[in-house]
Amino acid sequence: MTIAARLLDAGKEYKTGESTIVALQPTTAEFRTGEITLLVGPSGSGKTTLLSLLGSVIYPSFGKVWVGDTCINDLTEKELAILRLQHIGFVFQGFNLLAPLNALENVMEPLLLQGVKRKEAKHRAMELISKFEMEDRIYNLPRNLSGGQQQRIAIARSLVTNPQLILCDEPTASLDHKSAKMVMDMLSKLSGENRAVIVVTHDVRLKKYADRTIYVSGGRISDTAIEDNF
Numbered sequence: 001m002t003i004a005a006r007l008l009d010a011g012k013e014y015k016t017g018e019s020t021i022v023a024l025q026p027t028t029a030e031f032r033t034g035e036i037t038l039l040v041g042p043s044g045s046g047k048t049t050l051l052s053l054l055g056s057v058i059y060p061s062f063g064k065v066w067v068g069d070t071c072i073n074d075l076t077e078k079e080l081a082i083l084r085l086q087h088i089g090f091v092f093q094g095f096n097l098l099a100p101l102n103a104l105e106n107v108m109e110p111l112l113l114q115g116v117k118r119k120e121a122k123h124r125a126m127e128l129i130s131k132f133e134m135e136d137r138i139y140n141l142p143r144n145l146s147g148g149q150q151q152r153i154a155i156a157r158s159l160v161t162n163p164q165l166i167l168c169d170e171p172t173a174s175l176d177h178k179s180a181k182m183v184m185d186m187l188s189k190l191s192g193e194n195r196a197v198i199v200v201t202h203d204v205r206l207k208k209y210a211d212r213t214i215y216v217s218g219g220r221i222s223d224t225a226i227e228d229n230f
């Protein structure tokens with residue numbers, strides 16, 4: 001088991017006009033491979049902000065963030081993009097599929113960016129797509145897929161590069177029981193294969209998969225619930 005990501009007094013503030021919002025207070029935490037961590041908490045509490053820091057999507061306003069041995073504070077935007085491509089799988093809240101690309105092309109995209117040959121990329125993408133039972137929708141554009149289908153394609157895209165750090169923002173929100181189980185079984189399997197998996201969720205169905213639950217409230221994290229309604 002190794003440390004896949006780490007925050008040291010790291011947080012984020014946003015300035016809008018006159019006011020400053022601290023979306024995440026200074027936070028110290030470690031995330032290990034071999035574990036599924038759930039991040040739970042009310043809307044606006046800072047969950048996506050925390051996930052975005054770990055995913056190297058944003059820089060911290062203060063403190064430091066490491067992904068593996070790399071401190072993201074020291075990287076340029078371009079270096080961050082490479083780090084994300086090589087090491088991180090991110091399922092965004094709202095999927096972020098590329099609108100002009102069909103389902104198959106969306107899943108192949110990260111591999112093509114990594115320089116993997118088209119034929120091999122297609123083969124690897126199809127393998128994952130079939131695990132999520134989406135073979136009959138591969139030529140659909142995202143707008144012609146249901147919410148749950150878009151979600152499964154977004155998850156396939158985030159896993160196709162076999163990343164060490166897997167970050168999912170509400171991955172099961174649009175999924176029925178069967179698809180949610182499919183997704184969580186796969187994330188469990190991956191954490192067993194020495195990956196770190198961090199999942200933001202309101203979905204109580206996921207509780208049984210968690211090795212650890214972190215509660216987020218008002219931009220602060222805690223290992224114990226303030227109100228345990230999850």
Ligand SMILES: Nc1ncnc2c1ncn2[C@@H]1O[C@H](COP(=O)(O)OP(=O)(O)OP(=O)(O)O)[C@@H](O)[C@H]1O
Pocket residue numbers: 014015016021022023041042043044045046047048049050093
């Ligand atoms: N780019 C931004 N600019 C300004 N404020 C922001 C920005 N992103 C987030 N915030 C604010 O930071 C706080 C935390 O937002 P965040 O998206 O992390 O919440 P969340 O816990 O993911 O909520 P939800 O469950 O609704 O997705 C909120 O008050 C939000 O309005």
Ligand SMILES: [Mg+2]
Pocket residue numbers: 047048049093169
């Ligand atoms: Mg969010």
